[in-house]
Amino acid sequence: MLQIRMGRTGRYCDGMSRRSFVQLGAAGMASLGMADVLRARAAGNSRPKDRSVILIWLDGGPSHLDLYDMKPDAPAEIRGIWTPIPTNVPGIELTELFPRQARIADKFSLVRSLHHDTGDHFAGGHRMLTTRNMNVSGANTAGRFPSIGSIVAREAGPRQRGMPAYAAVPVASSIGLNPGYFGGNWLGGQYDPFQTGGDPNSASFKVENLNLQTGMTLERIQHRRSLVQDLDLISRRIDADREFVVRDQFDEDAFNFVTGTRARNAFDLSREDDRLRDQYGRHNWGQSTLLARRLVEAGSRFVTVHYGGWDHHWDLKAGMENYLPLVDSAVSALFEDLDQRGLLASTLVVLCGEFSRTPRMNDGGNGGPPLSKGTPGRDHWGDAMFCLLGGGGIRGGMIVGSTDAKGVRPLTRAVRPEHIHATIYRALGIDPALHLLDHQGRPTPVLEDPTPIHELLTDSGVA
Secondary structure: OOOEEEOOOOOOOOOOOOEEEEEEOOOOOOOOOOHHHHHHHHHHHOOOOOEEEEEEEEEEOHHHHHHHOOOOOOOOOHHOOOOOOEEEOOOEEEEEHHHHHHHHHEEEEEEEEEEEOOOHHHHHHHHHHEEEEEOEEOEEOOOOOOHHHHHHHHHHHHHOOOOOEEEEOOOOOOEEOOOHHHHHHOOOOOOOOOOOOOOOOOOOOOOOHHHHOOOOHHHHHHHHHHHHHHHHHHHHHHHOHHHHHHHHHHHHHHHHHOHHHHHHOOHHHHHHHHHHHHHHHHHHHHHHHHHHHHHHOOOOOOEEEEEEOOOOOHHHHHHHHHHHHHHHHHHHHHHHHOOOOOOHHHHHEEEEEOOOEEEOOOOOOOOOOOOOOOOOOOEEEEEEEHHHHHHHHOOOOOOEEEEOOOOOOOEEEEHHHHHHHHHHHHHHHHOOOOOEEOOOOOOOOOOOOOOOOOOHHHHOOOO
């Protein structure tokens, strides 16, 4: 097999290398790569809608009480530091640090009664991204089930040929694991997301995974591809297997991803107007979100965006006052941009993390004297969480469920991760009752409970 490495990325905080490559097989191109994804898509019976997903992942776990489910009447140690503000939807309030989102609350809905009941980062991340427990924890961190992005990539493929079906900007990282619970796991590495690497806010940003290895040019790839096609003609005369005929389409798509202009143009942020880039925010999160919009516009199906650093056990005030304005600029600009481009109806935006934070704030000491680490913080909490959803077949301006007066547990309309996933699948036109064959050949349901949040869906979701 001919393997062309497409550059290298730097190292994440866990020290793990984020190498990515496209493999081009000797019997066509991509014997274990994008072509396999496309073959799997064609072999299935799914008829997905012309919709995409942008999942913004708040890695580390943001507090529901400080963002989207504030409790102004609760005691001070619970209600926290900030006050809620009204939005353009009567009855919906957000933190005062989200003024821009407050002006567009009619474009998204909030699930306030989400829970999975674990405060373990790894268990929570696995449940949110795969819906499964499977005994994953800090002592057993390996991914054991395919992520929702991987399953969508397998079932639906890209919306436009020449684009990766599943991409991550800039990295696919869940609690320091890459691709971790964003990966295909037993579906295979071909269903891992394509990662851009780098910092989209950097003036020198380029997609490292599209850089050809030293000495390898597009002309040389074309030459080798011609040779491979000649060898294929010989094989076809010997073997009448129809797979040789149908393989051409899939190998062509994988080849076009490497050599074509669609993906290269989509990854080029310099093509965007400076004023729009300013609206998203001139920071990693803002420009990563803008790049995600470019990818779904060009034809990717599922794109994740990594917002890391939410593990605020102490000094919550400094953390939130640094992070929340960045979230506000990026998320509000994304919804407004999608709407102005006529893409909001076809792009489902999801915002969540692996869990939330404790309703009662701690003393800010982390085992030392109170406030010695700054202001109080909040610890791990999976009994009550939020998830924001909007666009792409989801009704806006709604609140699903509620928590009790102190934000401890769901009070009404309790929702679990599988219901979020089922809603996403329905919006995309994928049957949430889907079964996949696991590595032992057993049919395995994608979701243990395939019931979507029906009140959020604008249509049945099935084409």
